[in-house]
Amino acid sequence: MTHLRRAGYANAVVAVPVTVPYVRHSIRGAHWFIARALRDLLEGSGLDKADIDGLCLSSFTLAPDTAVGLTQHLGLSLRWLDHIPMGGAAAIVSLRRALRAVESGDAAIVACVGADTNHVDTFRATLGNFSQFARDAVYPYGSGGPNASFAFLTAYYMRAFGARREDFGKLCISQRENALRYPHALFRKPLAMEEYLNARLIAEPLRLFDCVMPCAGAEAFLVMSRARAQDLGLPFARVLATSERHNSFPEDPIQTRGGWALDREELFAQAGVSHQDIDFLQTYDDYPVISAMQIEDLGFCGKGEAPEFIREHSLTIDGTFPMNTSGGQLSVGQAGAAGGYLGMTEAIRQVTGTAQSTTVPDARIGLVSGFGMINYDRGLCCGAAILAEPSA
């Protein structure tokens, strides 16, 4: 059997990153945030509503609707529709689906949208019925939600690899510094190490600033052909490579690695770049430990070496390893499925030169990774994408 090499993305590109400003709580429905994101996409691209013939949607708070109901709710007539309920991996998986749809001609312009509302009780209501395993085997045990799940992973990781609280603190503080330059971040004050270390305990060893804050908001972008983007005069990014992996390493007793470890070689080979070529990294960062795992599993250092890597690098926009340049979810907020889009829209801005206040100097190639869906004891979805400026 011949080994089939995955086709690249020669024709389809990504453009028009939009962010619907996050708010802690909203009385609007998810539909409102999706509509606002679509309006911003039209405004940003100069397209008519009728030009959008494909939609790839991710939202946790659309129930009882799905993407189908949304087409009528918002008056969209589409010939290509997908619904990606993959949380933190949603943007990358949506990007992959949309690129193929455009490459194959199944759709001309696909709007990829991650959007969620957050009423005062939304987050709690979501937890108990997040999955069958969550309802049967996690939520009845203290009802700590993802804080408890990541507390287990963090405690284990710290013990196994000698990570210190200060290492995770540096991640959080660096991202907060980045967030101070990002207009949509919900956290607007600098974070000091002492404040981080002594914050209120949430689920040991996690304290307040280790935990992402749920909020409402939306992120979106368009996928279309390079020719169409050029016609419209839009700055666009090329996608050099992508990967996705679900339920990787099921035999591991506890999660210390994700699917990136299986796919990174193929990812970089397909992109034709090396780690030295990566100008910035956007990780999925609802808790710092998972950022550490992504640094390792994407190959920027060996397993267990992220703490040392974090100590050796400066992670701010101007640093030696710019990471989560908009502040990440830990400082911007976690707008449900839009949280999985945060790094993607920021990466598109970086390589299209539209990042403005958070611009990484001379950034040409960036890596975005996603992680989502704590179904039981671990996150199941992992994804990654390497984006580049048109000429890179």
Place this chain on the structure above:
Amino acid sequence: MTEPGRRKRKNPILRTRVPLLPPSGRSRVALGLTAAAALGRFELQVCGDCGTVQYPPREACHRCLSLALTWQPQSGAGELISETVLHHSHDVYFRDHLPWHLGMVRLDAGPTVIAHLLPASGAAPCRVRIVARLDKAGQAALVAVPDAHNISERAPDMANDTHMRELICDPRQRKVLVSDGKSPVGQALAKALVSAGAEIVWVGCAEPWKRPPGLDELNRLDSVTLVPLDVTSSDSVKSLGAELGAKVDILVNTAEVHRPYGIAARYGVEAARSEMDVNYLGLLRLAQEFGPVMRSRGADGQSSATAWVNILSVYALSNFPTHGTYSASKAAAYSLAQCLRAEMQPAGVRVMNVFPGPIDDEWNQELPPPKLTAQALARAVVKGLQEGVEDLFPGEVAQEWLARWRENPKVLERELAMSR
């Protein structure tokens, strides 16, 4: 941690806490865990084709997709690989009990489980054992306990932990009503409850003027108080309920009438009516007078109302024709106890049904051994409370009947018909 052993007097100014329950939603497959925990057992799904042990419960084997899954007893041995202490919870029940300890345990049998953690288990990594208990919502809850534990030591340790005490019904420092102290079973239970540390044991007696043997001796125990109670009299039950209802933490219904024979060997319905009046209607009367007020005290501090025990009979499962009318009355009581359980559940008050085989008393004189002594039954009930089980089958005969009944109730019916 406050010491549960010392019962503080209740502050009458403060509002009595409303009983809250941990999240009780479960999928149907997950109820298999609860069904085993109700008997005090820890069972997991095992694949009939490839032997994989899996958790959380699933509809198919995650390794080979076989649908041939059965629930099999587990040793629970494993390693505590990670732990956390929650200082925040999204659920109001747990908010009342923070901080809350949790552990992640890799079972030697394969799967990783998330469990309540007895803090005395040690720090990860260390060897622990997983046991299955029922939580306040009546659903299975896995608990990581120290590895060195044997069964007899386990209960006291859980009783010393304020959180784990929520999972069991330890009689220590609790106030108990035994509905009838005339029978050897009632007397043995009262003594066993005193030995287990009950603060007060009220013992009911319908006709004290008859001076039933053993009652005087019982009355000499410091923590025992005899009270008038005739479960065949609505007035008597109502009167005692008004006096004691708001104080009883555990009610043990021992009142019963037992007359041998089935239908043809006896003329008329008087014996059967008497059995029904005590065994079935007696339970109903008690439940009506004591049930509602116990339900309101499901979260009344360290020693809230916690359990209701019915001494039924293994004959409740399937009629034993030589004790036919008695079996019928116990079957009726069993059915009513299921109703009571459903009604007590919102308050987290556990209804424990006890299904002994023949007890070594005057009414089982003609039955061959093994027979259960009243003392052995009492010990089993106290242990059942300490472990928080819901259905108890004490003794070899009861265990054997249970196994036969679970395997095939129709076969058991035929066997019992032929044993006449």
